[in-house]
Amino acid sequence: MSSLQAIQQQLLHAVLAADSIPPPVISGNAIASAGDRLAIYQHGYRVRLRDALKIEFGGLQCMAGKAFENLLDKYVAAHPSEHYNIRWYGAGLAAFLDYAHPWRNKPQLAEMARLDWAISTAFDAADESSKDIAELSAVPPEAWAGLRLSLQKNLQIVTCLFNAAAYRRAADRGDTRPHLRRFDTPRQILVWRDATTVHYRTLENDEWQVLVAALRGETFAALCELLAAHRGEAAAMPRMVALLQHWLAAGMVQGWTL
């Protein structure tokens, strides 16, 4: 190992360990000891990572309340950053909260982190064009049954057992913290970006199933059949039309293949 490499490794581990004993490669002087000098890097490292997380996890901060700082400390201690862009440091937070004690006993926290992260990644996902109703109307009637929608790639669905979206909304608006609610059946929160604005909303059960089928690449005829199973033959087509109009207006549809 080169001495430069050894110096960098020793200093890096000293910063990560938050050890008060500085490695022998660094020196102090009359102005400050080596330990006091090292402490600036140790402190700065933790502050920077915590600040980066605070920007992305507003909902989690609202939900965790006083426990938020401790939660961040534990994540920072357990997870060195491995990406050159600090913006990606939160990518592992939801998984950490899934397995780490004591957070795993409060599954609402991992769920909240997952929703926050979906919103965060939608924000600077790749730009995609979207189609409007007029363009879809130009599809000839005989082609409709075989039409397959291409939805925006930034679109994400987060399964929620708790009212995580309400916490996120409170954080975004600066409202008071909601009370925790556990739903009888899981809800599906859709996260997507329309041009520059990130949105999230709860999907109705039939919309969720049709959307998942559309994402799988099922044909328009198959989507209508799914709806018929939910709402009956007569209601299926009007519901499908309403959903399509809604998705197009929300900028969720990138195109289609016939």
Add this chain to the structure above:
Amino acid sequence: MAMTSNERPHSLPYLGYGLGLRVEHYEALLADPGRVEWLEIVSENYMVQGGLPLIWLDRFRERFPLVMHGVSLSIGSTDPLDEDYLSRLQALAQRVEPAWVSDHLCWTGVQGVNLHDLMPLPYTEEALEHVVSRVKRVQDTLKRRILLENVSSYVTFADSQLTEWEFLGAVAERADCLILLDINNVHVSAMNHGFSSMDYLRGIPAERVQQFHLAGYEQGEQLIIDTHDAPVSNAVWDLYVEAVRHFGRVSTMIERDDNFPPLAELRAELEHARALAEPLLQAAA
């Protein structure tokens, strides 16, 4: 006066007085840029796939000359250069067409771990050779000279054989790169390590200094901490005057990274820089 801009053999354009572009000032800068002549962007903030950051970037690109300033090149690390990072940086440079691209004379991590900090190097012949070969590779990839900035540091290494300014100067000469001199960082490191800021200014190759940063610091118990979150201090203004006397006309900007005041305050600091520098430059002309 040691130099005027037209004597610089490696000269890139002179841009005047600028600011670091931060989200907090997007609206205000477009509404009323005042006498802000150019902007420096943090490259990593725009190394994203899409969305608002790139829309804002395009808006500013139409209105201002831009330069790109990175924090993740990690030119001094003993880890291999991050090819993914380099190609994204190159792609961004193609989109922005900046007047120049800069990063720091430091390392940010090793063994795949990133400290997201500007870690100082030991000033040894070994480190010098290592950095020089990497700067050459980066410059070959980007097909342009880069600027390297001096960082604030709190530790020194028992192994160091050179002063910081000797090391910075040697990197610039041997790799044929340019220097972004952060006046605040010179002051912070001088105070923390007990060297003379004037020795620093006199010790680096003047013709390679292409840009100045001006920023603020925080007084700690024993050491002063480069926070870049406060107004420029009197000591740094004094050193700036010395730097203008010594280096001549150099593109200058206020760099605020946190604790953002209204834009008007930064513009006032920039006017102060102009008011200090212009009489000296005009007297020398």
